Amino acid sequence: METVVEIEHLKKSFGNNHVLNDINLKIERGENMVVFGKSGSGKSVLIKCLVGLLEPDEGKVVILGNEIAKLPTEELNVLRKKIGFLFQSAALYDSMTVRENLEFPLRDLKKKPQAEIDALVLETLTSVGLEDAMDKMPSELSGGMRKRVGLARTLILKPEIILYDEPTTGLDPITSKEISQLILDVQKKYNAASIIITHDVECARITANRMVVIKEGQCIAQGTFNELSASTDKWVSSFFK
């Protein structure tokens, strides 16, 4: 197995707010890692450190063999094309249509013919079930649709590593299940490694190969879904109720 993400002794504080205290994690190629943790426990901060949106105070982040903190900007941008990031808020570009949102990450790649781009956009949008929304503006979409467009925009570059920040939060159970299934399909199709942040037990059950629970800035438990859901630790098991 090849390790694609390696986090060692990661620490991050904002002033006196010590968010991450000592995070150690390894993720293998093709693996889905689900992260559980209370709201405000620093899950979003953790994945932002992975892509260089936030700078860790201490520790090391190695992605696909590159240490993030030491990469020059150009190389970091090349690496970022191999990482998909689904924002908790979807973060759609609200001055662009759905189609333009999806085309945007493609713009720096070698000149592709427009027909090829169109086909790719349609294919990706169809995979999240939103081919009808192609020419809508983000403001015309519902919350769940926005999330799915965000997901499509994340997947269009066929990333090797995907970071999902609460992909199913705020969606109905049926759509949630569809998204979870989609995450699973993506894993199989592209052999991608994923970090999935969620509070949704159902989503974790469907997608997780391995899970980790974060508390007070540290990983306090790791294991498969079955191992953790059977945990005797009161705090860990409370997530599964």
Place this chain on the structure above:
Amino acid sequence: MPINLKIENKVVVEKIAKLAEHSHIKALKGFFIEMAELSIFTLRFFKEALKPRYEFKELIKQAYLIGYKSFPLVAITGLIMGLVLTIQSRPTLAEFGAESWLPAMVAVSIVREIGPVITALIFAGKVGSGIGAELASMKVTEQIDAMEVSGINPFKYLVVTRIAAATFMLPVLVIAADAISMYGAYIGVNLKGDVSFHLFFLEVFAKLSFSDVFPALIKTVFFGLAIGLIGCYKGYNADKGTEGVGKAANAAVVYASLMVFVIDMIAVQVTSLFS
């Protein structure tokens, strides 16, 4: 009792002085930090603007939007400025029996000062605040972060294009405003008098010289640059939260307008140095 009061007063004064000194220094420090940050932002703009890849498509789109959005406002104010200036100048000139100077005098004040400054102030209010609010809301809703993680340089795509568009478009708008103002002046002259269109502009162009037009246009380039820079700086560095958007838009207008006057003052010094 009086002695006691005196001592108390002294303590209070000392306390206030200490407090004043403290907040004074703090404000001053904040000012210098802000100036330093703005300078770094400006340097970064020039550095990134010169480096390929160039975002021509986005630049043209922004230039179009900026010009299209502010043209009606600029046109209306321009027309009114020319009209009002003419009507108000007439009595003074009439006192000296110099009414025939009216077109030339109004033209010179419009081209040198009123056109550029009024247009720049409107531009700061319309475009500066627009850029500030737009970038700030993109920052707050993580759209700028999203661009960054998809490997696209948001500074180049969002900031450089907007500053460049503002720098190019303001001079264009000023030329348009000057022309429309001149037409307003023509109407103003004809309210009480009869000067043909041809004669009016003959008088205007006889008096207007290169040294009126050229420095004024150079000045507007700097106005546009400053308005774009400040709008982008305030928006790009906005605080998180919805409040940050309003604050950024507001600060962009205030500082950009102030900067217009500062640049105007510097420009007048430099121009008089050369003439």
